[in-house]
Amino acid sequence: MTDIKPSMSPKLERPKKGFNEYAEQLNGRAAMVGFLILIAIEYFTGQSIVSLIGLK
Numbered sequence: 927m928t929d930i931k932p933s934m935s936p937k938l939e940r941p942k943k944g945f946n947e948y949a950e951q952l953n954g955r956a957a958m959v960g961f962l963i964l965i966a967i968e969y970f971t972g973q974s975i976v977s978l979i980g981l982k
Contacts, residue, residue, distance in 0.1 A: 976982045
């Protein structure tokens with residue numbers, strides 16, 4: 927008996943709106959990059975972000 931295989935594979939696109947796994951991964955990565963930038967700013971300026979924006 928031979929295996930029957932489809933001749934075409936479906937073209938699946940990632941959803942672009944709403945709460946989905948792709949959006950959550952993208953938001954998480956953006957948050958990590960933002961946090962690292964925040965730490966770098968505090969390290970190189972020697973001041974906290976709170977004092978840099980004038981709240982302290």
